[in-house]
Amino acid sequence: MNLIERDEALASLQEMLAAALTGKGKVAMLSGTVATGKSALLDAFAEQAVELGALPVAATASRMEQDLPLGVLGQLIEEAPLVEEERVRALALLEEGKRTAMSSGLASETLDQVDAQIAHALCTVLLELSERYPLVIVVDDVHYADRPSLLCLAYLARRVRFARIMVIFSYSDYVRSTDTFFWTDLLRQPYCGVVQLNPLSRQGVHTLVRERAGEEVAVRFAEDWYAYSAGNPLLAAALIEDYLGGPSARERDGEPAADEPVVGERYGQAVLTCLHRGEPELLRIARCLAVLGETDSLDRLLGLGHTQISRAMNALTAGGVLSVGRFRHESARTAVLAEVGLDERRDLHRRAAGLAHADGAATSVIADHLVQAGPIDAPWVVPVLEDAARDALREGRTERGVDYLRLAWQACTDERRRLKIATMLVRAEWRINPEAPDRHLADLTEAMQRGHLRGGDGVVLARALLWHGRYDDAQDVIEHLTTAGYESDPETVMELNIARPWLRATHPAFASKLGEPRADTGTALVSVAAGRRLETATALAQVLVNGPHEGALIAVERILRLARLDEMSMDTVECALLALTYGGQAEKAAPLCDLFSVEASSRRAPSRQARLSAIRAEMAVRQGDMVSAEQYARAALEIMPITSWGVTVGSPLGSLVIALTAMGRFDDVHDILDRPVLDAMFESRYGLHYLYARGRYSLAVGQAALALRDFQLCGELTGRWGLDVPGLLPWRAGAAEACLQLGRTEQAAKLIEDQLSRCNSRTPRELGMTIRLLAATSELRHRPMLLRKSADMLQNGGDRYEQARSLFDLAEAYRGLGEHRRVGMIMIRARALMKECGAEIGGPQAAAETGKQTAPALSGGSAALLSEAERRVAVLAAAGHTNREIAGELYLTVSTVEQHLTRIYRKLDITSRADLPAVLEFGGAAVG
Template sequence: MTPPRTSSPVLVGRGDELAAVLHAVASQPSVVLVAGEAGVGKSRLVRELLGRPELRPLRVLTGFCQPLREPFPYGAVLDALRNVGGYLGRVSLSPVTGVLRPLVPEIAAHLPEPPERPDDPRHERHHLFRAVRELLGALGPVLLVVEDLHWADDGCRHLLRFLMSDPPPNLTTLVTYRREDAPGGMPLGSAYRPPAGVASVLVELDPLDVDEVHDLTAAILDVDAVPAEFAARLHERTAGIPFVVEEMLRALRDPDWRLLDAVEVPALLRDAMAERLARLPATGRRIAQAAAVLGVPATEELLAEVGAVAPARARSAITHALHSGVLHESAGVRYGFRHALAQQAVYDTLTGPERQRLHLRALAALDQVTPRPFMQLAEHSRRAGLLADWLRHGEAAADRALEVGDPSTATHLFQRLLDEASLTSADVDRLAVKLGQVARGGLDQHDPRATLERLLNDHRLSTAARGEVRLNLGFLLIRQFHGPQHGRDVIEHAIAELAERPDLAMRARAVLGQPFVGATPLADHLRWMREVDEFIAGCDDDEVRFALLANQLGSRMCIGDHTVMSELDRLPDTASDVGIRRNLARAHCNLADAFALVGHFDLARDFLDRGLRLTVGAGVPFTEGTGQSTRIHLDWYTGEWGSLADRATRLLEEYREMLPVAGEINLVLGCLAVARGDWGAAERHLADSGVRSVENSITPVALGGFAALTRLWSERGEPERACAEADRGLDLARRKGVWAWLGELAPAAVDAFCAAGRTEDAAKLVEEFDAGLADRDAPLAHVALKVCRALVAVQREDDDAVFLLHDARRAADDLGLRYYSAVLSERIALVELEHGDETAVAALGEVAARFDALGASRDAARCRHLVRGAGVATPSRRGRRGYGNALSPREQDVARLLAQGRTNREIADVLFLSPRTVEQHVARVLRKLGVASRADLLA
């Protein structure tokens, strides 16, 4: 992997601040004060400012204050004047400026002889201040930048106050500083108020939020996006301080949030914290060390107890630590560190015995707290070397995390406990089973997988526990990209080891019975499903029964089993037992997905709403994720596309590693991209819908991916490639044997076959489709069958072709399929246009408007192109809305394609426009957006 940049190529999260500074600089005379803690981005803001073209008329002079014990008087300002000699050749200077000759020898040749030195030092200083002011006034428009004013000597502060209080009319003075390191918190030594006529602005830079850390990380790593979990964890570790973010990324090779805790404290941050710690009195250092050991913000009383500081002296010690910037106050009058790396830097200053002693003191103090903080007790036990206590408190903390719906924390704790070599066989059995149970409902699939695979080779694990561990490993594998086929083998292997646990063995069979995984023929799934149905009939355990029904009802409904409708009352709306509630949440979400798949969209939304309500507080993020992806797919079907792409993209970031969720979201994003003519994005997303490895796919999602690819290549005028994708999808469908899932693929395939002259193949597919849907409850597939018959009739020029198209459109309207209804309306208008119906042209215009309303810009452009091709003038825009400086809908399409780096010819191809028309649109887009070129737009 290419090493990351050392800093971001773009300024992130500081747009408002930069605009405020630019406004002040343009209003000379002016003063700009930029405040913020170390590493927050003050210098970066200044660099960005100095690179702006608006500053070209200004002469920029820069000085830096240094953290020296004996700073040179006036050093930063005099330093900034060293290079101005070239501007002084033709300038008439007052004699007073001569006092600068010995102080700034680089420009001495351009200065008059110094005046006689006054006897009073105060007059001498006044002469110096006047000299600097007059010299700056003679240089023309000037921006004087002084960085790190908190390190300035008193003389420099006084000189700057003088310049800011009575500046020459051509001067902007900009200073940066850390308020916590400035004497009394005032960088100029005392409060400053700008005089009348001097523009001023104070910019306080705060740390970045999570979204801004995400953007900064993506810019540094030179990628479009990073996983949301990585950005959130990075923000947590760094408190959003840009310098710390950059240092963390410099130390990482991969954007993997699990590696963040292992990154050492950056040297610059470690040294800065050591310097601040050294300035504290002894009691302040003990308080800071106690805070570092505790690891979380703590009260004054707890810090004093752990740090062995007398209560009477604790408040003063904490105040010193706060003023030095070592500690920060958080909510609830608690004190801790600004970010985790600062805490680690102080923790690393402790010796081993010191750490152990402080952890033991923390244990003693926290053991009296109610409710008991098991997580903290576990961590202090581990670090103090008390392994038995670490096991007891760690397991209790993991159990508590599960109770409050935090499976991620529970998973991490169980993994760490299982790494202990001193565990007994009983401990390993118990913890391994708990880990598998929580991991299968969580989001982190890879770390638990590695631990479970290792445990299968652990000699301490009993046979019964090994079977359950293997089963849970199979559950994880079946959700991972490239894992379902192997996962099914692992689950089948586990059944033999679960002879003493028939309930678990039956759960394994229920998963093997789920028909939507891979290319396994339906007959194989049905064999497992029958065994599970027989078991359920005699099962009296509510939790086991609902766990099995959660799989069975969804599995049967998704293949169009009409008997499921009469069994829905077997599921109560809720339950008081959290285990049963988790299974009910899964049952409702699975049924919602099955209803969406076969086309019962109203039922799907009803069951989805109930299922997602049941997930609240149940600790089942995987179930919640599948429910959210079902909602995304439902919105695609029913044309709710307004914010669909943004919502789907955010969800994909969160569930990128989860095959059932990520595959479905990629399918929807791919379909949206096809409708917009965004071919590159369409191919990228559809490649991750399961089409590349059908044996490891979620089968109906992969079939949808083949349908979208077929439409894509048909739209791009490549009928052979369109037919090839259709053939691949149909091969999977025939191997699987579930025709209820061809609601999108069958019409796309028939259309492609007809366009390629394979009319007989199209007709044969219609016959197969009809036979495969016999006795199947699959409204979407039955609508698709009507569409297929109509398309074949159109190809054969049958007399009833138009009637069949209208019938198919009515069926699509009845299901609420807005997009497919518009597609059928376009086809009807084309057939009627071929038959000489003049009203068809107006109908095409109306369909274009429907596509525009959905956001299907490629389809809308195609309809308008067909209108123009019919020899009918495009209706004039006169009298329509004027867009002024706002982008019109067509200009928005052009701008979107420009932002993707498309050429004019490529844009013309997508939007069915002439290159000349596109050229005019591009010019208007650039003008309205206030950019000079395509490159500026991309930047």
């Protein structure tokens, strides 16, 4: 290692050596923290001493050899260039001295444990040698020297004042040696001086990095490495090696150096080297910090005094390992932690948990220790874990909350309390993976039958069983809830009242099992959160039973804007989003759903994130955005695997099938429909989505009979369940389309008439889809009017895909009427909409016509030339409307429309409406 920032220390040693060479002996005490380069400095100085005519004689003390009497002095004797007679005499003295020291039992700090004559004779050997050669006697890590050697070295140091000898003792700043006589005896001598080595400065680290890795790397990373090492040369050098991938390794392999300041294995190993070269208590404290991550109660955990802890922390900080009581980098903690055995870790956490509880620490702190400690038999353990779990779930730390509850469930011996914990665990695990709590459901069902489970928990259990398609078990639980006398329990009554509309909308076959609520169970017993759950569940049921109601939808939108994904509100959010979606307001629900998805992701609740993605996919289908529908549906199935979805898998699968079918990716759809699903799914609302999507696919591939069967089954189920509203699934429109393919026009007309009677202004999407089919059953001359109305309704309903289908049919109607000028314009517009949807552009005839007719989109700059009134006229004219139709639509006179068109042609530099672009873009938004 280059001696960066060691010039001053080296100069001090050189000055002492110069005096020693003239017969004025010196003693140097070289001090510094662990791994600050003391040994490197001694090696460099020894080389210089040789050049100046001095003879280095060196020894290194070791903690492992501290019990070896005269071990360090023996190293010096063996290193010294003695003549044979001197060597034989010295070795004999060493053996005699070892026997004396061992027989004394090392019980004294006086020369009595080493015979004074032996100490004198051994030191005389070195003193006589200095008369022939000036000596530089070096003892590295002298604080680890055995006591007999320290006694002899002190004896020698007191006699070098007028000898050609320089003695250098290096030691760590953090010294535990009880042999204080050694230090006090030497430091009071006038010829003894202390040379202090400090860590490298910030500039010193920059210099080191520049020499090892170059100027560019120093500029980029030296500051970071100084922060991670605090100037400790060993740590700084290890960081550079981590970056370079080993000395010259990248250059040998012809690879560039890494772009980021890698902190890896070499740095961790260097930290361990520092700790192992220090005092044992430093390593113990570092290990305790690595396990616990905090300094609280270190003195009580390790049985050390507060003063000892403070000194050790200061030493570890000065040595570059810690900063403000924490490891300077996680790699250091990881390396230290790897050396701690499992039993030691558990024991530390066990004792830390007990101390934290006794000190009244936060429950999360205690619980974190308990999770790592393993079983602890103490009455406070279970309550602490329960409280910590509630806090963790409320704060969105779902996985941690599950860990606490699992441990509480294992530790609890009271059966009723254990069942309560199991119910909490089911709810918590549900957020991560609904399949996980399945193992608890059988035990909870049995407990319910024995009357050991609360009514509110029973409702949670029933819903979990329904999710997994275990309808028989769910029915048993529901029947038990209605017959076991839970009417006096407010919580149970509240949960049952919320469950009724939820079952009505989701598992309608089970809604009747709960019966009607009692007249005396009003909302007085319902909390604010429960009130929101009840209101949104009721709104969803009303939308699916009676169709959208403006007041209810306004209320659920307000609730959504106030709701957060805390422990109980996922039901609130889900029901409210679905009520808006089925109520024809997907455009309002979509951005809110996106916000909740972000929150679910930040709270690490993948189950909730997946369920929200499935809802978002349904919204995208209803908006005609097939690309987004596929993305959201696939995300839902990736975040949570199909096996975890239970019967609810029909929702994301249905959206995915519809989207892929619209895109013309029939092979992908075939693979999806080949996947097995639970039969129980078809007894829920989710099965309806699956059946309807399968019918759409069958229609697209020409299997109209299969499609008709699926649509009719949808109708049968929705009729039986009382959910036969167009906003849920427009199955009659699908069935009518299938009938038209099969040539059953009369049957199709009846289905269309029935559907039209159920639609109104609050269902523009479904109304527009049905009017498109009505046009197909009407005379050719009536079709353009109906199809334009259909396209307008679908534009209002926000479904661009269905709007494009109506426009394709409109183009074909105009083709049949011989109005070819309009065909091309409308076909371009339809194709543009299809492209926006990411759907397959329909029909070879449409493609052929599009190839003949092209029209550029109107740019934002050109659009700015038109007034608002002119723009509205231009849009309708581009869509193929006659002047009279435009006048009727905009409540203008025909003359006014003609005047608008004249100005439009002039401003856009065109000659007729045939030159109008089919898609007009104003301010970045397409209008067509």
